[in-house]
Amino acid sequence: MAPREIITLPDKRLRLKSEPVKRIDASIRKLVDDLFETMYDAPGIGLAAIQIGVAKRIVTMDLSRKEEEHKPQVFINPEVIWTSEEKSKYEEGCLSIPDFYEEVERPAQVKVKYLDLEGHEHEIEASGLLATCLQHEIDHTNGVLFIDYISKLKRDRIIKKFAKAAKKVEA
Numbered sequence: 753m754a755p756r757e758i759i760t761l762p763d764k765r766l767r768l769k770s771e772p773v774k775r776i777d778a779s780i781r782k783l784v785d786d787l788f789e790t791m792y793d794a795p796g797i798g799l800a801a802i803q804i805g806v807a808k809r810i811v812t813m814d815l816s817r818k819e820e821e822h823k824p825q826v827f828i829n830p831e832v833i834w835t836s837e838e839k840s841k842y843e844e845g846c847l848s849i850p851d852f853y854e855e856v857e858r859p860a861q862v863k864v865k866y867l868d869l870e871g872h873e874h875e876i877e878a879s880g881l882l883a884t885c886l887q888h889e890i891d892h893t894n895g896v897l898f899i900d901y902i903s904k905l906k907r908d909r910i911i912k913k914f915a916k917a918a919k920k921v922e923a
């Protein structure tokens with residue numbers, strides 16, 4: 753097992769809509785292992801498969817504290833089925849947009865439907881960091897990034913910065 757490379761802006765694959773998982777087989781379980789390894793190595797608290805270039809609707813997450821035991825969570829075909837009227841603000845970052853952080857307002861509570869690794873369906877009601885992280889990761893499966901929620905001025909500035917940095921590497 754090896755951590756996989758995390759794709760970053762301006763990689764267009766980040767804008768793809770990922771495909772639902774039809775059957776949870778050995779290749780899906782291997783992909784989940786790779787996602788966890790990549791997420792812990794980064795380190796990050798969540799990771800969507802598209803961030804390693806695989807356009808499948810799979811998300812891994814671990815919101816445990818550093819000093820605690822790992823609490824790995826996997827969400828297959830996750831779907832937001834309800835959002836609260838109440839909003840909350842959280843300073844977000846993204847492994848695909850390194851070193852950029854900005855406050856984002858989202859629904860404070862969400863209900864999410866997903867499959868576990870056995871293919872069993874679950875429904876959870878999330879609040880706090882879990883609600884924020886689930887929305888951030890489910891957005892990735894739909895080609896949406898947290899910078900889509902900030903001002904156009906800031907978004908254009910950050911997109912330009914990454915485009916310029918990529919050009920430099922190319923040259």
Ligand code: GNR
Nearest residue numbers: 796797798799844845846847888
């Ligand atoms: O590691 C991550 N931290 C984080 C902080 C606030 C809101 C969302 C996140 S997710 C991010 C990892 C990542 O980019 N997942 O897609």
Ligand code: NI
Nearest residue numbers: 845846847848
């Ligand atoms: Ni992200």
